[in-house]
Amino acid sequence: MKKQSEFVYDLRSMGLLGHPGEWERVNTTLSAPADLKIEVIGVAEGSPLALELMFESVSEGIYVSGSVSATARGEDVRTLDEIELPIDVDIQEMYVYEQAEGDEDSYVIDRDQLDLEPAIRDAVVMALPFSPSKDESEEFSFTVGEDLEVDESEADSPFASLKSLLDEKKES
Numbered sequence: 001m002k003k004q005s006e007f008v009y010d011l012r013s014m015g016l017l018g019h020p021g022e023w024e025r026v027n028t029t030l031s032a033p034a035d036l037k038i039e040v041i042g043v044a045e046g047s048p049l050a051l052e053l054m055f056e057s058v059s060e061g062i063y064v065s066g067s068v069s070a071t072a073r074g075e076d077v078r079t080l081d082e083i084e085l086p087i088d089v090d091i092q093e094m095y096v097y098e099q100a101e102g103d104e105d106s107y108v109i110d111r112d113q114l115d116l117e118p119a120i121r122d123a124v125v126m127a128l129p130f131s132p133s134k135d136e137s138e139e140f141s142f143t144v145g146e147d148l149e150v151d152e153s154e155a156d157s158p159f160a161s162l163k164s165l166l167d168e169k170k171e172s
Contacts, residue, residue, distance in 0.1 A: 006030050007117035009055070016057040017112055023056040032070060033117055036124055041074025041132045043087065043124060051116075053091065061096040061109055068120055077131045085132060089123045 007030065011017040014024050029048045036043040043049070053066035069088045076083045095107045095114050107119055157163075 005033075005115070005117060007033070007120065008113050008115045010113055011055075011062060011109065012112045014055065016055055016062060019057050020059045021057065023054060026051060026053045026055060026066075033121065036070075036121060037072075037074075038125065038128050038130070040077060041072050041083070041085070041128055043070045043072050047071065049120070049124075051120075053116075055114075058094075061094060062114055063092075063094050064114070064116070064119070065090075065092045067091065068124060070124065072128055072132075074132055076133050078133050081134075083132055083134060085129070087124060087127055089127045091119060091123050093119045 009026070016022050016024060029050050031046045032043045032049050034045045036045070047070065050069040051066065052069075053064055056063045056065070067088060067090050069086070072085045072087050074083055074085075075081070093107055095109050097109055099106050099108050107115075
């Protein structure tokens with residue numbers, strides 16, 4: 001595992017390692033890691049991430065469930081105005097003691113420690129809207145051009161000859 005971060009939990013000190021049926025709640029606020037974003041919106045590094053999680057020991061590993069809340073900031077794709085969206089994501093991940101052969105998607109418990117950062121990153125980034133816009137209840141206003149009044153006669157129009165051909169076809 002990389003350097004120790006605030007997203008890493010020591011399962012031995014929590015009393016969960018190898019004790020199926022035991023559980024512990026974790027309600028805390030952590031600083032958001034870097035790159036928790038997509039092109040137009042994201043959670044800024046260092047902004048608060050509220051975690052309300054339950055760690056449950058099972059025979060295969062640790063089941064982590066709960067929610068992660070944050071505020072994403074970016075641009076409205078229609079107006080390019082600054083926008084803030086609350087993000088509330090459910091987490092339901094199984095951290096295994098040993099990864100099964102051919103299973104590259106599972107999160108693994110490494111040296112009695114569980115790192116929540118990859119699971120939180122996956123959940124939050126996947127929850128970010130691809131085309132963020134203001135809440136649908138807010139009215140989107142736009143300017144519509146006014147109808148132009150045409151003063152020129154139809155004979156002066158560049159489409160006059162096409163119109164006459166169309167009229168001839170209708171008569172025949």
